[in-house]
Amino acid sequence: MERRDFLKISAVAGATAALEGCGNPDHQLIRFIPEEDLIPGIATWKPSVCTLCPAGCGLLVRVMQGEAEVVRDGRLGLLKMGLAKKLEGNPAHPINQGKLCPRGQAGLQVTYHPDRLKGPLARVGPRGSGQFREVSWDDAIKQLTSQLADLQASNQEGGLALITSPLRGQKRAIFEVFANHFKKSLFVESAFLGDSVIRAANAASFGHALPPTVDLGQSNYVLSFGADFVGTWNSPVAQSIGFGEMRKGRPGQRAKFVQFEQRISHTGASADEWVPVQPGMEGMLALGLAHVIMTEKLRPAAAAGHAGSLIEGWSQGLPDYAPERIATQTGLQAETIARIAREAAAHEPAVAIIGDAATAHTNGYFSALAVNALSALLGSVGKPGGILFSSAPAAKESGVSVEILASQINSGAAAAKVLLLYNANPVFSAPAAWGVRAALDKIPFIASFGSFLDETSALADLILPDHSPLESWHDDAPPSGSARTVMSVAPPAMHPLHNTRSTPDVLLDVAHQVGGALGKALPWKAYDEAIQASFAALYKEKGTKTAKDADEFWTKAQEQGGWWSAEPNPAPVSTGGAPSAAAKATAPQFDGDANEYPFHFLPFASQLFYDGSLAHLPWMQEAPDPLSTVMWGAWVEINPKTARKLSVQQGDLVEVASPHGKLKAPALINPGIAPDALAMPVGQGHENFTRYATGCGANPISILSPLTVEGANSFAWAATRVKLSVVGRGKLILFGGSLTEASPELEHR
Amino acid sequence: MSRPAFRLSHYFCVAITIGVAALGLAVLDKALSAQGTNAPPQETSGVFTPAHPTVYEALREFLGIRSKPVQPIAYTHKVHLGNGMQCTDCHVGVDQGPDARIPSVNFCMTCHQVIATNKPEIKKLAQYKARGEDIPWQRVYGFEPSAHVKFNHAPHIRAGVDCSVCHGDMRQQTVAERKVDHTMGFCINCHQQKNASVDCVTCHF
Numbered sequence: 021m022e023r024r025d026f027l028k029i030s031a032v033a034g035a036t037a038a039l040e041g042c043g044n045p046d047h048q049l050i051r052f053i054p055e056e057d058l059i060p061g062i063a064t065w066k067p068s069v070c071t072l073c074p075a076g077c078g079l080l081v082r083v084m085q086g087e088a089e090v091v092r093d094g095r096l097g098l099l100k101m102g103l104a105k106k107l108e109g110n111p112a113h114p115i116n117q118g119k120l121c122p123r124g125q126a127g128l129q130v131t132y133h134p135d136r137l138k139g140p141l142a143r144v145g146p147r148g149s150g151q152f153r154e155v156s157w158d159d160a161i162k163q164l165t166s167q168l169a170d171l172q173a174s175n176q177e178g179g180l181a182l183i184t185s186p187l188r189g190q191k192r193a194i195f196e197v198f199a200n201h202f203k204k205s206l207f208v209e210s211a212f213l214g215d216s217v218i219r220a221a222n223a224a225s226f227g228h229a230l231p232p233t234v235d236l237g238q239s240n241y242v243l244s245f246g247a248d249f250v251g252t253w254n255s256p257v258a259q260s261i262g263f264g265e266m267r268k269g270r271p272g273q274r275a276k277f278v279q280f281e282q283r284i285s286h287t288g289a290s291a292d293e294w295v296p297v298q299p300g301m302e303g304m305l306a307l308g309l310a311h312v313i314m315t316e317k318l319r320p321a322a323a324a325g326h327a328g329s330l331i332e333g334w335s336q337g338l339p340d341y342a343p344e345r346i347a348t349q350t351g352l353q354a355e356t357i358a359r360i361a362r363e364a365a366a367h368e369p370a371v372a373i374i375g376d377a378a379t380a381h382t383n384g385y386f387s388a389l390a391v392n393a394l395s396a397l398l399g400s401v402g403k404p405g406g407i408l409f410s411s412a413p414a415a416k417e418s419g420v421s422v423e424i425l426a427s428q429i430n431s432g433a434a435a436a437k438v439l440l441l442y443n444a445n446p447v448f449s450a451p452a453a454w455g456v457r458a459a460l461d462k463i464p465f466i467a468s469f470g471s472f473l474d475e476t477s478a479l480a481d482l483i484l485p486d487h488s489p490l491e492s493w494h495d496d497a498p499p500s501g502s503a504r505t506v507m508s509v510a511p512p513a514m515h516p517l518h519n520t521r522s523t524p525d526v527l528l529d530v531a532h533q534v535g536g537a538l539g540k541a542l543p544w545k546a547y548d549e550a551i552q553a554s555f556a557a558l559y560k561e562k563g564t565k566t567a568k569d570a571d572e573f574w575t576k577a578q579e580q581g582g583w584w585s586a587e588p589n590p591a592p593v594s595t596g597g598a599p600s601a602a603a604k605a606t607a608p609q610f611d612g613d614a615n616e617y618p619f620h621f622l623p624f625a626s627q628l629f630y631d632g633s634l635a636h637l638p639w640m641q642e643a644p645d646p647l648s649t650v651m652w653g654a655w656v657e658i659n660p661k662t663a664r665k666l667s668v669q670q671g672d673l674v675e676v677a678s679p680h681g682k683l684k685a686p687a688l689i690n691p692g693i694a695p696d697a698l699a700m701p702v703g704q705g706h707e708n709f710t711r712y713a714t715g716c717g718a719n720p721i722s723i724l725s726p727l728t729v730e731g732a733n734s735f736a737w738a739a740t741r742v743k744l745s746v747v748g749r750g751k752l753i754l755f756g757g758s759l760t761e762a763s764p765e766l767e768h769r
Numbered sequence: 770m771s772r773p774a775f776r777l778s779h780y781f782c783v784a785i786t787i788g789v790a791a792l793g794l795a796v797l798d799k800a801l802s803a804q805g806t807n808a809p810p811q812e813t814s815g816v817f818t819p820a821h822p823t824v825y826e827a828l829r830e831f832l833g834i835r836s837k838p839v840q841p842i843a844y845t846h847k848v849h850l851g852n853g854m855q856c857t858d859c860h861v862g863v864d865q866g867p868d869a870r871i872p873s874v875n876f877c878m879t880c881h882q883v884i885a886t887n888k889p890e891i892k893k894l895a896q897y898k899a900r901g902e903d904i905p906w907q908r909v910y911g912f913e914p915s916a917h918v919k920f921n922h923a924p925h926i927r928a929g930v931d932c933s934v935c936h937g938d939m940r941q942q943t944v945a946e947r948k949v950d951h952t953m954g955f956c957i958n959c960h961q962q963k964n965a966s967v968d969c970v971t972c973h974f
Contacts, residue, residue, distance in 0.1 A: 050902050050905075051902060051903040051904075051905050052901060052903060053873055053874055053875055053901055053902065053903045054873045054875075054903065057861075057870070057873070057876070058870075059861060059865055059866055059870055060862065060866065060867070060868035060869070060870055061862075061866035061867035061868045061921075062862065062865055062866040093901070097902070100873070100903070
């Protein structure tokens with residue numbers, strides 16, 4: 021052996037010796053004793069409820085034994101436990117019938133999110149600095165209790181404010197007890213894409229303050245005024261199923277669907293006829309259609325009943341709305357209006373619905389009343405193939421909006437001492453001009469129950485994180501999506517991963533510690549007791565499951581994921597009395613001078629982030645938008661003609677400025693948008709919302725004007741005017757293709 | 770003419786080098802298994818890591834070297850089976866799914882709360898329970914992930930294959946040992962004898 025070869029051997033031997041040190045025992049994790057005995061490798065499917073949007077779809081959660089890295093009593097270790105692996109729709113659930121939308125599928129990532137708050141926190145740095153220290157649950161509850169006890173002792177009016185996401189069921193009932201106990205509390209259910217305009221209009225027209233259940237499956241003609249009903253509006257999964265039945269479920273019969281809007285939506289792209297309409301003119305157009313139907317005697321004016329009597333000039337046949345007279349204002353040709361009206365009248369049952377931007381103009385409430393009257397005239401309200409209303413009673417709203425809360429606190433009219441914040445992010449989802457941030461700074465104590473730090477919860481003094489939805493009890497009564505009465509209930513699908521506590525349970529605990537009337541108003545020890553109590557009366561009702569007693573009923577309801585009536589039982593539509601005054605058409609107001617700000621600015625609900633509350637889910641960030649295929653960011657949609665005129669290329673970074681602010685985003689050329697409009701998805705542009713959403717894209721809400729829908733307590737988020745300038749080259753990531761591949765004759769007008 | 774001769778000796782030396790290295794590994798393996806450093810659960814760092822923590826681990830897998838597991842408690846199958854217990858009393862679910870349950874310390878303590886509490890190994894058991902920790906049993910059988918073998922117990926039990934065919938006679942073992950080498954030849958042989966499918970995707974998917 022030569023010296024050289026010996027050296028080689030030594031080198032290999034040395035290297036192996038050096039590697040000996042692997043498997044350092046210091047890196048070994050202890051194993052905790054499992055809390056449940058599961059059979060490895062066997063999946064079970066447990067019912068749950070999707071909470072990511074107000075539709076309230078039923079879930080089945082695939083749970084399997086796995087190992088999770090968890091902290092217990094301050095020690096890091098591995099725990100064998102049942103872990104949720106996949107979410108699917110619950111086939112037994114009447115709303116989604118086994119289907120689930122991509123947002124719902126991504127709900128799994130809420131539970132395993134690396135930036136989830138893992139235990140209670142108390143603020144240490146200045147407010148908004150994001151500096152917190154960990155505290156024990158005992159301390160956290162003691163702190164909240166003492167704040168509320170002081171408030172109770174002071175007996176001050178308007179001392180308590182509550183801002184929550186829209187709530188239902190017993191969870192809402194518990195928050196409501198808190199709101200009612202403290203005098204003149206400000207209870208806000210905050211939602212950027214709220215349905216309060218539609219509910220107010222439905223209450224006036226049909227006597228039900230509920231969003232409609234649209235029976236698309238049996239309809240023969242659908243007129244949709246701006247409602248993105250297969251994307252995000254109302255109950256999108258139920259409506260997508262209905263849409264499929266309408267198109268393919270009846271051999272030899274295919275209903276026609278016409279969409280009126282300014283910017284082609286996910287739903288508009290599926291329409292037989294997509295008709296551009298001037299912003300805010302949807303109500304006028306609906307009355308134009310009604311005019312044709314009445315003057316051509318296709319339906320009598322009286323067919324619309326109470327809903328018709330709400331519109332000024334209805335009984336005279338709406339002479340002011342002859343197609344020739346409204347053609348210029350609506351942007352449609354008179355013949356088109358007349359043709360669509362005749363088609364709709366000839367295809368029973370025909371239904372008209374309104375939603376999204378059409379109800380977010382300043383005259384959105386009037387537009388909704390007009391479309392309701394059209395639907396009533398077509399004769400499909402309360403009937404198969406039309407609009408139905410659930411028999412479940414509507415929750416009584418407080419009538420306080422984020423805008424009212426902020427203005428009352430900022431003006432000194434209310435002096436809230438304690439704010440309870442639950443799953444709402446008003447700092448992100450309200451226009452800057454409302455002064456939400458300034459109002460929150462005036463509240464001495466903010467307690468947040470959310471699972472994540474976001475723009476609003478970062479201002480909290482105390483954070484008491486809730487379980488993730490899969491770790492929580494659920495009860496829910498979705499107001500739309502099914503003609504049956506639906507009461508969802510589900511126990512937790514898995515044990516909690518972190519040191520979190522169910523918010524309703526924390527509130528019950530706090531109420532009992534504060535004591536007095538507050539404690540007495542909430543007699544239950546735990547949230548599930550409250551749910552069980554609310555279900556006790558239901559078992560005698562005729563449902564899909566029969567049980568011999570309340571206990572068996574409770575077990576069966578949990579197994580099935582809820583209780584639903586055996587047959588469809590929509591509520592009868594009330595014709596109501598004569599209104600005090602008929603609604604008069606109003607022109608939409610737009611903020612910003614038309615010369616300085618030439619474009620209408622149309623934010624739209626993102627297919628992926630909904631109203632922005634889902635931007636923290638990486639699956640949603642990386643998924644391409646279904647229409648434009650843009651991923652990882654926000655964009656501004658612009659008509660090709662306008663783009664040519666302003667020399668805007670696809671992907672150029674453009675600055676969009678309104679009288680209330682400006683933002684930058686890359687341009688996307690879209691032939692399906694009006695030449696005088698710019699559109700932008702809502703959801704990106706978070707300043708502080710986990711590692712995946714922070715600093716990604718721009719937030720269109722930040723530049724909106726603070727206008728309100730007349731006649732309804734709601735934000736007119738489609739009423740801002742903007743201007744546009746190119747500032748450079750932007751980053752636009754398209755998964756594939758672009759919207760301009762369509763032939764030029766398909767361009768808007 | 771001297772060049773080819775030099776080449777030949779060069780290859781010879783490389784062969785010796787590999788041989789010695791393999792021998793070294795085998796020796797090292799014995800030493801390591803004696804120290805009980807067999808596949809501990811490691812804290813995950815959350816950043817990308819290659820399939821093997823070290824080059825050494827990769828080499829071991831490539832050469833098919835597996836260390837002998839060292840169990841934290843000198844459990845004895847012999848005594849438990851001798852007292853009339855059945856395999857499925859503890860290994861629940863072996864006839865239902867891919868894996869059998871390894872009971873948690875809670876399950877052990879249902880009996881050992883009162884039985885043989887003065888024995889040192891049972892005291893160890895009680896200490897785990899008192900600390901709120903489960904017993905960190907080491908894996909005995911199993912396939913390398915790169916083999917892509919998906920073994921499922923249930924169909925084997927249903928086909929009447931006795932536990933001992935793969936696990937040896939547990940009535941004679943204390944802690945479980947790898948008595949049978951689960952090579953592909955071993956599996957195929959039995960599958961052919963019993964007329965079971967030998968399609969690749971029966972096991973590899």
